Amino acid sequence: MLTTLIEPTSGTARVNGHDVIKSPSEVRKCIGVIPQAMTSDMDLSVEENLLIFAKLYSVPREQRKRTINELLEAVELAQWADKPVKNLSGGMRRRLEIARGLVHRPKIFFLDEPTTGLDPASRIAAWGMLMRLKKQQDLTMLITTHYMDEADRLCDRIAIVDHGKLVALDSPPKLKASVPGSNILEVSFSVTPESWLETLQHLPDVEKVAVQDHVFRIFSRNGPRTTVGLVEAAREAQLTVTSLSVQTTTLDDVFMHYTGRQLRDALQDGRYDSSFLYQRP
Structure with missing residues (x-):
């Protein structure tokens, strides 16, 4: 709903001051979205994928090349700019997806389980890159994840949503102290x-x-x-x-304390629904 893909049935929501129902176009201009599934065109080059999205977001022609080059440097893909996406590893493709979501310099960045399917080394690299980009571009990020260590490391604030209900919202240290x-x-x-x-x-x-x-x-x-x-x-x-x-105390203990069950049980019964909020201090 916050990314305007689903219209709320009731209530209101604002993103960067814009109503998601009345001004969806304005919301989309100021947000970047990275879905869980990787959606880059496999036959196009890394640079071509970014160029397409720069045009879709109406990035001025004179700024496109510079913006793309800066993002490729930031995600450490500059030397792969002219290579087809199908030649990239899973971790490299995820870095491309992140760069693609930032090509129009959004204020708010939504990431749906950004490290799912990555090996441990790629996950750690992605964490470091996200932290750098947050500082460099003054981003507010909202991340959904079922990796508790990821939420603990990346998030300034964490919201645990269980069965569609917000059951806890605070900083990681305060949540752990509440157990x-x-x-x-x-x-x-x-x-x-x-x-x-x-x-x-x-x-x-x-x-x-x-x-x-x-x-x-x-x-x-x-x-x-x-x-x-x-x-x-x-x-x-x-x-x-x-x-x-x-x-x-870990965030796994926090999850179990507030939901009454362990994370692995929630994942197995198909009812798991937790969101982790990552905000600027």
Whole structure:
């Protein structure tokens, strides 16, 4: 709806001051959109793909060449300018798509899962490039992604939308701070007595205990103190700890806290719908 592809059934929305229903053309002039699927013409060259979109967006003739060259340098594709897109790797094609979305110098940039399908190295490269472009072009970016580490690294603010409802909106640090416990202990035992959950809930500094597939997740304000208490309690109960890990709160924990299920479960049942908002400070 914000990109004017779908008309709202009710309510209002403005993008850069323009109403998405009354002034869709004005909205489109000031936004760039990168869909999840790659849509560049495979038979045209890298430069030709950018030139077509520069013309579609009415970029002045005298500015086209300079703008295209600057973008090719920014996305590190200058040496591939005259090469057919079909010769590019997946990561290079994604960089071309990003350059294409910026050819008219938009104020707001919408990216739908921009790193889906990329290998880890290409994902990291794409992150770095997006951060540079944000600073260089004074962009506001709105990114949808199911990679929590990507949202944590790129986003100034994050919105979690579950089943069409906004359930959380804040900066990554504040969202993580909203989850009980700054440390999370994941522990499993050889056997677990029925009363063991209550025992864990009374360990030092514990705020919350959850259990899934015989693995206990202990949310603690002080990981080291809770760990010591856990080991002592297990020794007294003559239980064997089969695995133990301590970690800080992540956005995966935030997602589970606000939606009641893990991200992988939401993806599997086909009901996952989360948006991550990346704004200028």
